[in-house]
Amino acid sequence: MDIDIEHLRSWIGNTESDSEILSQTTVRQFAATFDRDWPSAPGDEAPLLIHLCLAQPIAPMSALGRDGHPALGGFLPPVPLPRRMWAGGAFEFHGPIRVGETVTRNSTIKDVTLKQGRTGALCFVTVEHQVASNGRAVLTERQDIVYRDMTPAPKPKAEPVAAAEGGHRKVIDPTPTLLFRYSALTFNGHRIHYDKAFCTGTEGYPGLVVHGPMQATMLCQLAADIGGKSPAKFSFRSLSPLFDNTEMTLNAREDGDALILWTARPGGPIAMEARAEW
Known part of the structure; x- marks a missing residue:
């Protein structure tokens, strides 16, 4: 093109x-x-x-x-x-x-x-x-x-490396209801988050796609919980998608005065990685 x-x-x-x-x-x-x-x-x-x-x-x-x-x-x-x-x-x-x-x-x-x-x-x-x-x-x-x-x-030549478990870890079930509610809160009409037939039949995904901003929100809130206050800076990037057909985890580990955070599915690679600084 x-x-x-x-x-x-x-x-x-x-x-x-x-x-x-x-x-x-x-x-x-x-x-x-x-x-x-x-x-x-x-x-x-x-x-x-x-x-x-x-x-x-x-x-x-x-x-x-x-x-x-x-x-x-x-x-x-x-x-x-x-x-x-x-x-x-x-x-x-x-x-x-x-x-x-x-x-x-x-x-x-x-x-x-x-x-x-x-x-x-x-x-x-x-x-x-x-x-x-x-x-x-x-x-x-x-x-x-x-x-x-x-x-x-x-397809990758080798299986992706499974994400490590963080010293801080929380399991989330990204149900269709959770994804729909977040779409409604953000007035996000993107069908990949709530229309499973569109996701699987048209886009070729295995399930509904978990919102990047929602993952970032969960990781930022986890950072605030661990740090005891809101971070001064928070950055993130998406590496691979997560879907509603399996659980996802929120993870964090200390990196000096900062936190390294990430999401993943069980046994899967890092989906989103982030850094929080105070």
Whole structure:
């Protein structure tokens, strides 16, 4: 496929902004989805990464593509590759969001690059989000999005190395209900997270795909639990997908004053790796 990278790079500098009040209901729904007991009264400190549920793009049904994503060519460049995934990202926390405050997201396209992978062309789009709460800067986020073709990845010559178990470990059952709830919280229409027939029949996956942002949220919350407070920085990248047909684990180990964290399926390779710093 011929990709006009210079045309796509003309989207660099494109901006988008939106705001939403963090309601008590959203915090309660977020806590229920993660089986947590977080305070939700006005003025309480909000859970980490709840901003991913706020001020998200809203597209009418008529503007959605075959996969449930908004059609390309608006804020994001019109990359002519059918599969879009969250490849990784990083957060710098400047202060807490509080329940009842107005959260504003200012987004900018920072880079668009084209690379060749094992399955063909890979297009990476880097987006920076500046998030404020009642006018206070609360976090800076780098979001890395990757687009690729439908060509399946070639089978590895050897079985992937199984991920180690962390000194801190938690088992999660990524049920369809959990994935549906997180999709609803983030207004994410991507069908790979809730439409099993589309996943297996059209996309060729063995099951529903576990959201990258949800894995990142679980790992960031685990880091805060272990460290006793919110990290100052948290970065992550996706290495392989997880599906709803098996359990997944959250793992962590100390690395000096930082934590190395990862997700995996039992006996499988690292799916997402992350680092938390204080």
